[in-house]
Each structure stands twice: as C-alpha cells, then as structure tokens.
Amino acid sequence: AQTVTQSQPEMSVQEAETVTLSCTYDTSESDYYLFWYKQPPSRQMILVIRQEAYKQQNATENRFSVNFQKAAKSFSLKISDSQLGDAAMYFCAYRRGGAQKLVFGQGTRLTINP
C-alpha cells in the first residue's frame, strides 16, 4: 500500500523568509501524481501545487515550488517570501495514476511569525 510521510509536525518561519516542508512517499508504481494542499483554520482544503511523476521539471506556482526527487521518493514544498496568509496545515498527498483516491500525509502546521 502506498504511504505518505510528513516528518515535521510543526514548522515556523519569519515573515518574508523561505521555508521548506518535507514529504516522502512509498510506492512501487511508475505512474502517479503528488499534491500539496493547504488547510487554513477555515478548514477549506486548498490545492497549492501538483506534480506529475513523469515530468522531470519541478512544478512552480508563484511563491510555491517543489523539489521532486523521484528516485529518493521525496517531494518537498518551498514557500518563498512567506506571508501571514500562508499560515495553515499543509498536507502532502499521493494519487496513483488511473485511480482518483488520495492518500494523505499526517500534515505539517506552518506558523508565520510577523
């Protein structure tokens, strides 16, 4: 069974600084997708970024980028120029190609210090 591990229960960063959240996963599949979702206190799950396993280029969305290391099964999220609105729980998720259900990591609570 596929598993997703986030080893950092909590992280904090100063406003305007850069922070990296870690995620590792275990799978024997070659076709899969990886996601980072953000859940602020409002509890709405918001898609931050998505990476297809077949793409070598790391995904980027404005201040958010990933470091996808396929051989190491690592998928970290880098947030640049952190803003107060980035404070939330961040969940890493995996989806096998051809399937739609997601497997989530345990989450990392990110605090932004003004």
Next chain:
Amino acid sequence: SAVISQKPSRDICQRGTSLTIQCQVDSQVTMMFWYRQQPGQSLTLIATANQGSEATYESGFVIDKFPISRPNLTFSTLTVSNMSPEDSSIYLCSAGGDTQYFGPGTRLTVL
C-alpha cells in the same frame, strides 16, 4: 477546477441520532469522495461514490454506519448513523478529474 459546496457547515447532534451531509458540485463528475478528519488528524477516505452504483468503502468503514447516495453526477449525500461522540469530526467531500477539489467541510460534534 470544480466548485464544491456542502451543507450543513456545522452541527451539534445527540448520541444515537443520524445526520445527513449534502455535497453539490458545479459540474458533472464521475466520482465523488467522502473523507473524515478527526480532531488534529489528517484526512481518511471513507468511501468513493459512483453515480449509478453502490459506493466503495475503505477498510474500517461500513455502509450501515455511513450510507451514501449518489443520485446524479453533481450531487451526493453521506449519512452518519447512530452517532457516538467518537464520530465528532470534520467530514469533507471532494471531486474532480486529475486533481481533486474539496468542499468546505462539515464540522460535526456529537454530545
């Protein structure tokens, strides 16, 4: 992307009663998903709801406790039956194609 709404947003219920949560998607989707998020925890998939067939439940979840309906391609309901305080959680529905989008969740408290 898909826009998903859920009702109710929150509820407080008595032990032994049932609550039905509604999920509406703004476009037709093949599959909809129901997740449970217990306090301070990650999301756990309860079941996958396909239109026109019975829902597929994950290990540890049963139809008698969490019956699901999927009457059309934009709507689904999840019922939490015979509730106990252990059912106090956030329940989220999701849908989408290659990327899943989530509803705002229903915060359920069982007394």
